[in-house]
Amino acid sequence: MSAAAVRAMARADELAACSERPGEITRRYGTPALVAARDLLEAWMLEAGLRTRVDRAGNLIGTLGREDRPGIMIGSHFDSVVDAGRYDGTLGVLLAIGCAEELAGADPAHDLAVVAFCDEEGARFPTDYFGSRAFLGGALPDGALTDSEGATLASGIETAGNAAAGPGSGLPANATAYLEAHIEQGPVLEAAGHPLGIVTSITGGVKLTVTLTGTAGHAGTVPMSLRRDAFSAAAEIALEAERAARDDGEAVATVGQVAVSPGAANVIPGRATISIDLRHQDDDRRARLLGRVREIVAEVARRRGVDAGIEMIHDERSVACDPGLGERMRAAARGLGLDPPALPSGAGHDAVILSAHVPVAMLFLRCAGGISHNPAESVTTEDVAAALAVLTAVVRDP
Numbered sequence: 001m002s003a004a005a006v007r008a009m010a011r012a013d014e015l016a017a018c019s020e021r022p023g024e025i026t027r028r029y030g031t032p033a034l035v036a037a038r039d040l041l042e043a044w045m046l047e048a049g050l051r052t053r054v055d056r057a058g059n060l061i062g063t064l065g066r067e068d069r070p071g072i073m074i075g076s077h078f079d080s081v082v083d084a085g086r087y088d089g090t091l092g093v094l095l096a097i098g099c100a101e102e103l104a105g106a107d108p109a110h111d112l113a114v115v116a117f118c119d120e121e122g123a124r125f126p127t128d129y130f131g132s133r134a135f136l137g138g139a140l141p142d143g144a145l146t147d148s149e150g151a152t153l154a155s156g157i158e159t160a161g162n163a164a165a166g167p168g169s170g171l172p173a174n175a176t177a178y179l180e181a182h183i184e185q186g187p188v189l190e191a192a193g194h195p196l197g198i199v200t201s202i203t204g205g206v207k208l209t210v211t212l213t214g215t216a217g218h219a220g221t222v223p224m225s226l227r228r229d230a231f232s233a234a235a236e237i238a239l240e241a242e243r244a245a246r247d248d249g250e251a252v253a254t255v256g257q258v259a260v261s262p263g264a265a266n267v268i269p270g271r272a273t274i275s276i277d278l279r280h281q282d283d284d285r286r287a288r289l290l291g292r293v294r295e296i297v298a299e300v301a302r303r304r305g306v307d308a309g310i311e312m313i314h315d316e317r318s319v320a321c322d323p324g325l326g327e328r329m330r331a332a333a334r335g336l337g338l339d340p341p342a343l344p345s346g347a348g349h350d351a352v353i354l355s356a357h358v359p360v361a362m363l364f365l366r367c368a369g370g371i372s373h374n375p376a377e378s379v380t381t382e383d384v385a386a387a388l389a390v391l392t393a394v395v396r397d398p
Protein backbone atom coordinates (compact mmCIF):
# COMPACT_ATOMS: atom_id res chain seq x y z
CA MET A 1 0.00 0.00 0.00
CA SER A 2 1.29 3.45 -0.83
CA ALA A 3 2.92 5.41 1.96
CA ALA A 4 1.01 8.46 0.67
CA ALA A 5 -2.33 6.77 1.46
CA VAL A 6 -1.21 5.89 4.99
CA ARG A 7 -0.06 9.48 5.37
CA ALA A 8 -3.40 10.85 4.11
CA MET A 9 -5.22 8.84 6.80
CA ALA A 10 -2.88 10.09 9.54
CA ARG A 11 -3.31 13.65 8.30
CA ALA A 12 -7.10 13.33 8.39
CA ASP A 13 -6.70 12.46 12.09
CA GLU A 14 -4.41 15.43 12.61
CA LEU A 15 -6.83 17.83 10.86
CA ALA A 16 -9.67 16.51 13.01
CA ALA A 17 -8.02 18.24 15.97
CA CYS A 18 -8.50 21.63 14.25
CA SER A 19 -11.92 22.33 15.72
CA GLU A 20 -13.85 25.19 17.23
CA ARG A 21 -14.85 22.89 20.09
CA PRO A 22 -12.67 20.25 21.68
CA GLY A 23 -13.95 16.70 21.47
CA GLU A 24 -15.75 17.18 18.15
CA ILE A 25 -14.96 18.33 14.62
CA THR A 26 -16.53 21.72 13.97
CA ARG A 27 -14.63 23.86 11.50
CA ARG A 28 -16.81 26.55 10.03
CA TYR A 29 -15.73 29.39 7.79
CA GLY A 30 -13.83 32.33 9.24
CA THR A 31 -12.82 30.67 12.51
CA PRO A 32 -9.30 30.19 13.93
CA ALA A 33 -9.90 26.41 13.63
CA LEU A 34 -10.35 26.77 9.87
CA VAL A 35 -7.15 28.80 9.60
CA ALA A 36 -5.26 26.23 11.70
CA ALA A 37 -6.39 23.44 9.35
CA ARG A 38 -5.32 25.47 6.35
CA ASP A 39 -1.89 26.10 7.88
CA LEU A 40 -1.40 22.33 8.20
CA LEU A 41 -2.55 21.76 4.62
CA GLU A 42 -0.20 24.47 3.39
CA ALA A 43 2.77 22.94 5.21
CA TRP A 44 2.00 19.55 3.62
CA MET A 45 1.62 21.16 0.19
CA LEU A 46 5.01 22.84 0.53
CA GLU A 47 6.56 19.52 1.63
CA ALA A 48 5.05 17.94 -1.49
CA GLY A 49 6.84 20.51 -3.63
CA LEU A 50 3.83 22.67 -4.47
CA ARG A 51 3.89 26.47 -4.61
CA THR A 52 1.11 27.83 -2.45
CA ARG A 53 -1.06 30.90 -2.16
CA VAL A 54 -4.17 31.91 -0.21
CA ASP A 55 -6.80 33.95 -2.04
CA ARG A 56 -8.95 36.80 -0.74
CA ALA A 57 -11.68 34.47 0.56
CA GLY A 58 -9.28 32.05 2.22
CA ASN A 59 -9.03 29.26 -0.35
CA LEU A 60 -5.61 27.57 -0.49
CA ILE A 61 -4.11 26.76 -3.87
CA GLY A 62 -0.96 24.71 -4.48
CA THR A 63 0.54 24.40 -7.93
CA LEU A 64 3.16 22.15 -9.44
CA GLY A 65 4.27 24.92 -11.79
CA ARG A 66 4.46 22.96 -15.04
CA GLU A 67 2.50 25.53 -17.00
CA ASP A 68 3.78 24.20 -20.32
CA ARG A 69 1.32 21.29 -20.18
CA PRO A 70 -2.45 20.94 -19.77
CA GLY A 71 -3.49 21.45 -16.17
CA ILE A 72 -5.72 19.33 -13.97
CA MET A 73 -7.12 20.79 -10.76
CA ILE A 74 -7.86 18.37 -7.95
CA GLY A 75 -9.49 19.44 -4.74
CA SER A 76 -12.35 19.67 -2.31
CA HIS A 77 -13.23 21.67 0.81
CA PHE A 78 -11.70 21.80 4.28
CA ASP A 79 -14.51 23.48 6.22
CA SER A 80 -17.00 21.26 8.03
CA VAL A 81 -20.51 21.16 9.38
CA VAL A 82 -21.07 21.23 13.14
CA ASP A 83 -19.98 17.95 14.80
CA ALA A 84 -18.72 16.56 11.51
CA GLY A 85 -16.76 13.53 10.43
CA ARG A 86 -13.11 13.73 9.45
CA TYR A 87 -13.33 12.79 5.76
CA ASP A 88 -16.08 14.88 4.15
CA GLY A 89 -14.17 17.30 1.92
CA THR A 90 -10.91 16.97 3.82
CA LEU A 91 -10.09 13.59 2.32
CA GLY A 92 -10.41 15.03 -1.19
CA VAL A 93 -7.84 17.72 -0.40
CA LEU A 94 -5.50 15.20 1.24
CA LEU A 95 -5.76 12.90 -1.78
CA ALA A 96 -4.83 15.81 -4.05
CA ILE A 97 -1.76 16.52 -1.91
CA GLY A 98 -0.96 12.79 -1.95
CA CYS A 99 -1.14 12.93 -5.73
CA ALA A 100 1.52 15.68 -5.76
CA GLU A 101 3.68 13.49 -3.52
CA GLU A 102 3.27 10.46 -5.78
CA LEU A 103 4.30 12.57 -8.78
CA ALA A 104 7.40 14.03 -7.13
CA GLY A 105 10.40 13.45 -9.36
CA ALA A 106 8.20 12.16 -12.21
CA ASP A 107 7.46 13.89 -15.48
CA PRO A 108 3.63 13.86 -15.55
CA ALA A 109 1.74 14.57 -18.75
CA HIS A 110 -0.36 17.15 -16.91
CA ASP A 111 0.27 20.06 -14.60
CA LEU A 112 -1.42 19.75 -11.20
CA ALA A 113 -3.14 22.39 -9.10
CA VAL A 114 -4.40 21.36 -5.66
CA VAL A 115 -7.36 23.49 -4.58
CA ALA A 116 -8.64 23.52 -1.01
CA PHE A 117 -11.92 25.42 -0.72
CA CYS A 118 -12.57 27.35 2.49
CA ASP A 119 -16.38 27.19 2.62
CA GLU A 120 -18.51 24.61 0.89
CA GLU A 121 -20.88 23.67 3.69
CA GLY A 122 -22.20 27.18 4.42
CA ALA A 123 -22.43 25.98 8.03
CA ARG A 124 -21.90 29.41 9.58
CA PHE A 125 -23.06 32.11 7.18
CA PRO A 126 -26.03 31.85 4.80
CA THR A 127 -23.79 31.47 1.75
CA ASP A 128 -23.83 29.02 -1.10
CA TYR A 129 -20.49 27.53 -2.27
CA PHE A 130 -18.77 30.70 -1.09
CA GLY A 131 -15.23 29.25 -1.41
CA SER A 132 -15.38 27.96 -4.97
CA ARG A 133 -17.39 30.96 -6.20
CA ALA A 134 -14.77 33.34 -4.77
CA PHE A 135 -11.96 31.16 -6.23
CA LEU A 136 -13.46 31.70 -9.67
CA GLY A 137 -13.49 35.47 -9.18
CA GLY A 138 -17.15 35.94 -8.36
CA ALA A 139 -18.23 38.90 -6.26
CA LEU A 140 -17.97 38.19 -2.55
CA PRO A 141 -21.34 37.96 -0.78
CA ASP A 142 -22.54 40.88 1.35
CA GLY A 143 -20.13 41.30 4.29
CA ALA A 144 -23.06 42.37 6.47
CA LEU A 145 -24.48 38.79 6.45
CA THR A 146 -24.36 37.43 9.99
CA ASP A 147 -23.99 34.07 11.69
CA SER A 148 -26.36 32.89 14.43
CA GLU A 149 -24.41 34.88 17.01
CA GLY A 150 -24.47 38.12 15.05
CA ALA A 151 -20.86 38.03 13.82
CA THR A 152 -20.52 39.39 10.29
CA LEU A 153 -19.21 37.63 7.22
CA ALA A 154 -16.83 40.60 6.85
CA SER A 155 -15.21 39.64 10.17
CA GLY A 156 -14.97 36.03 8.97
CA ILE A 157 -13.23 37.16 5.79
CA GLU A 158 -10.86 39.24 7.90
CA THR A 159 -9.91 36.11 9.87
CA ALA A 160 -9.67 33.64 6.99
CA GLY A 161 -9.08 35.69 3.86
CA ASN A 162 -5.96 37.16 2.36
CA ALA A 163 -6.64 40.88 2.00
CA ALA A 164 -3.50 41.30 -0.11
CA ALA A 165 -4.81 38.96 -2.83
CA GLY A 166 -6.64 40.61 -5.70
CA PRO A 167 -10.07 39.52 -6.95
CA GLY A 168 -9.63 37.91 -10.38
CA SER A 169 -10.17 34.26 -11.25
CA GLY A 170 -7.99 31.71 -9.51
CA LEU A 171 -8.46 29.35 -12.43
CA PRO A 172 -4.99 28.45 -13.76
CA ALA A 173 -4.57 29.55 -17.40
CA ASN A 174 -3.81 25.96 -18.45
CA ALA A 175 -6.72 24.37 -16.54
CA THR A 176 -8.50 21.70 -18.58
CA ALA A 177 -10.35 19.78 -15.86
CA TYR A 178 -11.40 19.68 -12.23
CA LEU A 179 -11.43 16.38 -10.37
CA GLU A 180 -12.87 15.88 -6.92
CA ALA A 181 -12.59 12.76 -4.82
CA HIS A 182 -15.15 12.59 -2.02
CA ILE A 183 -16.67 10.05 0.29
CA GLU A 184 -19.93 8.82 -1.20
CA GLN A 185 -22.03 10.03 1.75
CA GLY A 186 -24.46 7.29 0.85
CA PRO A 187 -24.71 3.50 1.11
CA VAL A 188 -24.61 2.42 -2.55
CA LEU A 189 -20.92 1.50 -3.01
CA GLU A 190 -20.66 -0.37 0.28
CA ALA A 191 -23.81 -2.35 -0.45
CA ALA A 192 -22.47 -3.34 -3.88
CA GLY A 193 -18.98 -4.14 -2.56
CA HIS A 194 -17.12 -1.51 -4.59
CA PRO A 195 -14.35 0.65 -3.10
CA LEU A 196 -14.77 3.37 -5.74
CA GLY A 197 -17.48 4.78 -7.98
CA ILE A 198 -17.45 7.15 -10.94
CA VAL A 199 -19.98 9.96 -10.61
CA THR A 200 -22.18 10.50 -13.66
CA SER A 201 -23.87 13.71 -12.55
CA ILE A 202 -24.43 15.88 -9.53
CA THR A 203 -28.11 15.98 -8.80
CA GLY A 204 -29.78 19.36 -8.93
CA GLY A 205 -32.27 20.42 -6.35
CA VAL A 206 -34.65 23.06 -5.18
CA LYS A 207 -35.26 24.23 -1.66
CA LEU A 208 -38.51 25.94 -0.72
CA THR A 209 -39.81 27.55 2.41
CA VAL A 210 -43.56 27.12 2.72
CA THR A 211 -45.40 29.29 5.23
CA LEU A 212 -48.95 28.43 6.25
CA THR A 213 -51.03 30.98 8.10
CA GLY A 214 -54.24 29.94 9.85
CA THR A 215 -55.79 31.11 13.08
CA ALA A 216 -54.38 30.48 16.54
CA GLY A 217 -56.96 29.50 19.11
CA HIS A 218 -57.68 27.65 22.34
CA ALA A 219 -57.10 23.91 22.05
CA GLY A 220 -60.09 23.26 24.27
CA THR A 221 -62.74 25.60 22.96
CA VAL A 222 -62.49 25.77 19.15
CA PRO A 223 -64.38 22.84 17.55
CA MET A 224 -62.57 20.87 14.87
CA SER A 225 -64.94 22.08 12.17
CA LEU A 226 -64.05 25.73 12.80
CA ARG A 227 -60.28 25.39 12.94
CA ARG A 228 -57.67 26.79 10.57
CA ASP A 229 -54.74 24.76 11.92
CA ALA A 230 -51.55 25.83 10.16
CA PHE A 231 -49.49 22.86 11.36
CA SER A 232 -52.01 20.22 10.26
CA ALA A 233 -51.90 21.80 6.80
CA ALA A 234 -48.08 21.74 6.85
CA ALA A 235 -48.07 18.10 7.94
CA GLU A 236 -50.43 17.11 5.13
CA ILE A 237 -48.25 18.95 2.61
CA ALA A 238 -45.15 17.13 3.92
CA LEU A 239 -46.80 13.71 3.50
CA GLU A 240 -48.15 14.58 0.04
CA ALA A 241 -44.72 15.83 -1.08
CA GLU A 242 -43.25 12.54 0.12
CA ARG A 243 -45.88 10.63 -1.85
CA ALA A 244 -45.16 12.70 -4.99
CA ALA A 245 -41.44 11.85 -4.78
CA ARG A 246 -42.22 8.14 -4.26
CA ASP A 247 -44.57 8.21 -7.26
CA ASP A 248 -41.72 9.54 -9.42
CA GLY A 249 -39.55 6.62 -8.37
CA GLU A 250 -36.19 8.40 -8.50
CA ALA A 251 -36.89 11.77 -6.88
CA VAL A 252 -36.28 12.50 -3.22
CA ALA A 253 -38.26 14.97 -1.12
CA THR A 254 -37.39 16.00 2.42
CA VAL A 255 -39.07 18.22 4.96
CA GLY A 256 -36.23 18.86 7.39
CA GLN A 257 -37.30 22.01 9.19
CA VAL A 258 -40.57 22.73 10.91
CA ALA A 259 -41.39 25.80 12.95
CA VAL A 260 -44.76 26.20 14.62
CA SER A 261 -46.12 29.25 16.40
CA PRO A 262 -47.29 30.25 18.92
CA GLY A 263 -45.80 26.87 19.89
CA ALA A 264 -47.73 25.87 23.00
CA ALA A 265 -49.33 22.49 23.72
CA ASN A 266 -52.75 24.02 24.35
CA VAL A 267 -52.82 26.46 21.42
CA ILE A 268 -53.91 25.67 17.85
CA PRO A 269 -50.96 26.61 15.62
CA GLY A 270 -51.66 29.88 13.82
CA ARG A 271 -48.56 29.70 11.71
CA ALA A 272 -46.30 26.91 10.46
CA THR A 273 -43.19 27.12 8.30
CA ILE A 274 -41.59 24.09 6.68
CA SER A 275 -38.64 23.59 4.35
CA ILE A 276 -39.07 21.32 1.33
CA ASP A 277 -35.96 19.98 -0.38
CA LEU A 278 -36.61 18.31 -3.76
CA ARG A 279 -33.90 16.59 -5.82
CA HIS A 280 -33.85 14.74 -9.10
CA GLN A 281 -31.05 13.96 -11.54
CA ASP A 282 -33.37 14.85 -14.44
CA ASP A 283 -34.07 18.58 -14.55
CA ASP A 284 -37.41 18.15 -16.38
CA ARG A 285 -38.70 15.58 -13.94
CA ARG A 286 -37.58 17.75 -11.01
CA ALA A 287 -39.46 20.69 -12.54
CA ARG A 288 -42.57 18.50 -12.84
CA LEU A 289 -42.21 17.44 -9.21
CA LEU A 290 -41.86 21.07 -8.16
CA GLY A 291 -45.04 21.88 -10.09
CA ARG A 292 -46.82 19.02 -8.34
CA VAL A 293 -45.66 20.28 -4.91
CA ARG A 294 -46.94 23.78 -5.73
CA GLU A 295 -50.33 22.24 -6.60
CA ILE A 296 -50.33 20.27 -3.34
CA VAL A 297 -49.63 23.41 -1.31
CA ALA A 298 -52.41 25.32 -3.06
CA GLU A 299 -54.88 22.46 -2.80
CA VAL A 300 -54.26 21.71 0.90
CA ALA A 301 -54.36 25.43 1.77
CA ARG A 302 -57.66 25.90 -0.07
CA ARG A 303 -59.30 22.86 1.51
CA ARG A 304 -58.15 23.76 5.01
CA GLY A 305 -58.84 27.49 4.70
CA VAL A 306 -55.30 28.61 5.46
CA ASP A 307 -53.10 31.03 3.51
CA ALA A 308 -49.97 29.66 1.91
CA GLY A 309 -46.80 31.36 0.73
CA ILE A 310 -43.93 29.68 -1.10
CA GLU A 311 -40.43 31.14 -1.15
CA MET A 312 -37.78 29.63 -3.44
CA ILE A 313 -34.52 29.55 -1.45
CA HIS A 314 -32.30 27.71 -3.87
CA ASP A 315 -32.64 26.25 -7.37
CA GLU A 316 -29.71 24.32 -8.83
CA ARG A 317 -29.69 22.44 -12.13
CA SER A 318 -28.09 19.00 -12.38
CA VAL A 319 -24.50 19.01 -13.56
CA ALA A 320 -23.23 16.29 -15.85
CA CYS A 321 -19.74 14.97 -15.17
CA ASP A 322 -17.42 14.73 -18.16
CA PRO A 323 -17.68 11.21 -19.65
CA GLY A 324 -14.11 11.32 -21.03
CA LEU A 325 -12.63 12.10 -17.63
CA GLY A 326 -14.85 9.44 -16.10
CA GLU A 327 -13.51 6.89 -18.59
CA ARG A 328 -9.92 7.83 -17.78
CA MET A 329 -10.58 7.24 -14.09
CA ARG A 330 -12.34 3.98 -14.88
CA ALA A 331 -9.40 2.77 -16.98
CA ALA A 332 -7.01 3.61 -14.14
CA ALA A 333 -9.23 1.73 -11.69
CA ARG A 334 -9.36 -1.30 -14.01
CA GLY A 335 -5.57 -1.30 -13.88
CA LEU A 336 -5.95 -1.93 -10.15
CA GLY A 337 -8.37 -4.79 -10.78
CA LEU A 338 -11.42 -2.72 -9.87
CA ASP A 339 -14.59 -2.14 -11.84
CA PRO A 340 -16.09 1.04 -10.40
CA PRO A 341 -19.80 1.46 -11.04
CA ALA A 342 -21.33 4.69 -12.32
CA LEU A 343 -23.57 6.50 -9.87
CA PRO A 344 -25.10 9.96 -9.43
CA SER A 345 -24.21 12.25 -6.56
CA GLY A 346 -27.23 13.16 -4.50
CA ALA A 347 -25.25 15.77 -2.58
CA GLY A 348 -23.92 19.03 -4.00
CA HIS A 349 -20.17 19.63 -4.30
CA ASP A 350 -17.74 22.37 -5.35
CA ALA A 351 -17.59 20.62 -8.74
CA VAL A 352 -21.03 22.12 -9.43
CA ILE A 353 -19.54 25.63 -9.39
CA LEU A 354 -16.36 24.66 -11.25
CA SER A 355 -18.43 23.01 -13.99
CA ALA A 356 -19.36 26.42 -15.40
CA HIS A 357 -15.70 26.88 -16.38
CA VAL A 358 -14.07 23.48 -16.97
CA PRO A 359 -15.15 19.87 -17.46
CA VAL A 360 -15.52 18.21 -14.06
CA ALA A 361 -15.40 14.64 -12.79
CA MET A 362 -15.87 13.07 -9.39
CA LEU A 363 -14.55 9.90 -7.81
CA PHE A 364 -16.52 8.51 -4.87
CA LEU A 365 -15.00 6.40 -2.11
CA ARG A 366 -17.22 4.05 -0.16
CA CYS A 367 -17.79 5.03 3.45
CA ALA A 368 -18.95 2.76 6.24
CA GLY A 369 -22.72 2.61 6.48
CA GLY A 370 -23.01 5.52 4.05
CA ILE A 371 -22.71 7.76 7.12
CA SER A 372 -21.61 11.37 6.67
CA HIS A 373 -21.93 14.74 8.42
CA ASN A 374 -21.39 12.68 11.54
CA PRO A 375 -18.35 11.77 13.69
CA ALA A 376 -18.86 8.13 12.65
CA GLU A 377 -17.63 8.79 9.10
CA SER A 378 -15.19 6.02 8.20
CA VAL A 379 -13.10 4.91 5.21
CA THR A 380 -10.39 2.27 4.81
CA THR A 381 -6.75 2.94 3.99
CA GLU A 382 -7.04 0.38 1.15
CA ASP A 383 -9.84 2.37 -0.50
CA VAL A 384 -7.89 5.61 -0.04
CA ALA A 385 -4.86 3.98 -1.69
CA ALA A 386 -7.00 2.92 -4.66
CA ALA A 387 -8.44 6.44 -5.06
CA LEU A 388 -4.97 7.93 -4.86
CA ALA A 389 -3.68 5.57 -7.55
CA VAL A 390 -6.58 6.51 -9.85
CA LEU A 391 -6.09 10.27 -9.44
CA THR A 392 -2.34 9.97 -9.84
CA ALA A 393 -2.70 7.98 -13.06
CA VAL A 394 -5.03 10.58 -14.55
CA VAL A 395 -2.51 13.37 -13.92
CA ARG A 396 0.53 11.30 -14.86
CA ASP A 397 -0.71 9.70 -18.07
CA PRO A 398 -1.42 11.52 -21.34
Ligand SMILES: [Zn+2]
Pocket residue numbers: 077088089120182
Ligand atom coordinates in the same frame (compact mmCIF):
# COMPACT_ATOMS: atom_id res chain seq x y z
ZN1 LIG B 1 -18.23 17.64 1.23
